[in-house]
Amino acid sequence: MADCIPTVNSKTNPEIELEPYKQLSGLTHELFRQVVEAAPNAMVMADRDGRIVLVNAQTEKLFGYSRDELLGYSVDQLVPERFRSAHSGYRRTFYDDLKSRPMGIGRDLFALRKDGSEFPVEIGLNPVTTNEGVFVLAAVVDITERRRLEERFRQVVEAAPNAMVMVEREGRIVLVNAQTEKLFGYAREELFGKTIETLVPERFRAGHHGYRAAYFDDLKPRSMGTGRDLYGLRKDGSEFPVEIGLNPVRTSEEVFVLAAIVDITERKRAEQELVRRTEELARSNQDLEQFAYVASHDLQEPLRAVAGPLQLLQRRYQGQLDARADEFIAHAVDGAIRMQTLIDDLLAYSRVGRSEAARQLTECGKALDRALKSLSVGLQESGAMISRADLPTVIANPTQLTLLFQNLVGNALKFRHSDRPAQINIDAVRQGDDWVISVKDNGIGIDPQYFERIFLIFQRLHSRVEYPGTGIGLALCKRIVGQHGGRIWVESAPGSGTTFFFTLNAKTDGRVQAQSTPQE
Incomplete structure (x- = not known):
């Protein structure tokens, strides 16, 4: 519990008279005590000097102390030694502005067990005003498992093969991985706290706020910018085409959006090359079809001029010349007929592509x-x-x-x-x-x-x-x-x-x- 409840000297006499606590008597005290005892979290109440005046069973379980070992002692014994020197300042600050709030906003808080082990915590502070003065009731939550899950999440994000950027509702960047640094040319420290528009080309920034708000109104995993070309902006000012997948990440406090960003420069280049080659192939096919059509069409007439006389020659002089002459004429007629058939078929084939x-x-x-x-x-x-x-x-x-x-x-x-x-x-x-x-x-x-x-x-x-x-x-x-x-x-x-x-x-x-x- 770094920067925990107000403290007094840790050598305070454990036999000190706890008169303010004793004077919380009657029905009000009993109801208060029962509520604290029944709380699912560890509850620790201390006075202005940091003396512990009330704990519940969850406190005993969480810290490993019996309540007799805590009552009347300084709350400092629940705080790791490296944080104790700053406690008096935090205590004064809280008493100068009494209101319910979480403790240590922006800092990592840790508590100390009886066995000397430390663990991460979240602490909620609440002032309790009585006729005898103001006390502070601290609700202490062990967040070890949450931190473990958060660390696993960070490791997964860090190990991702794509750039990963997580932002909160206002668009401020709270997490990036090494691939983001590599892709955009920023060190992660340069991105934390900046808006996601830092990575968006200027000509798209005006509309980006609206897209972000629309996504937070309908949180679900999906690709970003369906039907639009998306671009990222590097630190050096260069732009590049991207694909982005959006995933909501819900925590106990708020919702974030995790964006997976893929550089598709090579894919775009390949697509453009494919389009170019396809267009070239289409032009080439048209040229070939035109050639086949013209060639086969124009060859028909001279071929008929050859085939016709050959067939007449075969009919008129069949058997009148020697056998070799008949054989030669037969070969010529057969070749002419086959060529005529081939040209007809080729013309039919080319017409299919040309037919309108x-x-x-x-x-x-x-x-x-x-x-x-x-x-x-x-x-x-x-x-x-x-x-x-x-x-x-x-x-x-x-x-x-x-x-x-x-x-x-x-x-x-x-x-x-x-x-x-x-x-x-x-x-x-x-x-x-x-x-x-x-x-x-x-x-x-x-x-x-x-x-x-x-x-x-x-x-x-x-x-x-x-x-x-x-x-x-x-x-x-x-x-x-x-x-x-x-x-x-x-x-x-x-x-x-x-x-x-x-x-x-x-x-x-x-x-x-x-x-x-x-x-x-």
Whole structure:
């Protein structure tokens, strides 16, 4: 109890007459004594000279003395020796301004047990006025456990990997850690007692008081400045972008706010670099799409000029020249036809990225009908069996959706088993805000190691002799689905058939479709 209750010489005769205490007699004294005795904290009452005139059972328990060892003795025996010399001054100060108040505001207080051990305390002082004079009643609370918890809290804050700053309601800084010193360039002694606005750029300070008051009115853990860019201000005047998490810290006396501050300079730099690279990639893709479109479009006419005469030459002079000539002409015609097919596919692929046709309500069933009509010859020749569920109506580009079904069904026809007819099933299942549409076949299947590769342009798993084609079909499917904000994937195993899945958004004109639309 540093700067405790007023004292007298510690050698005061223990047999001194305690007349003022004896004169607190009758009903009033008894009620007072019972209240003090029943108090949950240690209670010590002393006179102007610091003689102890009353203690309770909690005092005996807390200090290790019996009350007979305390009554009539100086309160100094409960005060660590290093604080005793200042007591007389504190005692006079209290008696010059008698009022209930906590003792030793701004100082750490300690008390001394009979066994010589010290412990931290909080003490409340209350004047008790009687006919015999004024006494001081001190309520003494052992705050050892609280100090232990506070110390653990400080250690946790100090060990935090981020800057940690704790402020009280008025915005004054009461606690910082080493990371704060490192991040802002201040020594902690320079921050204690300063307002948190010290760390806020000047252009934001005017509004900061309002944000702080709003947080204290709605105390809960949350991030600070949602939707705003936040900046910190270093001692050298430089600014840097930050993220801040706010957490209320409640004590028995008041509420504080602990702010965890993270420097996100590198993250911002990376985000800006990502945006820059994305924009460059978008420009590059546009250039490539433009080139592919122009090249494939402009190559069609000269290629037709080559392919047409070659085919006429083949028909007119077939068998009239020697076998080597027929072979050479056949190779030239085949190459010209394959090149024409490749250019057509490449043109279709580039058109998907360039298409500006408005999306509209599109019945997937009708898009599938158009695709099956385009494939009718191959379906009839192969004897393929098609089964289909009711397909939904979605917001889509009808031409692209038809092309998507045409490539997936055509893929199932191409990679069918030679010894049995193809069986192709088209289905649709609702999953949340998406439709998942599947095209399943009983064909030769795909090894899982090639699942990603098959969606790349010009990638083939078989020779052109086994399965003709340009290697653009599935890349075109992925591009179409991506243009519609969906995704496409495959499930398969060699010899066990293949199922392609793709998603389309179920929302139509801002409303989520409740069920699939039956085919007409």
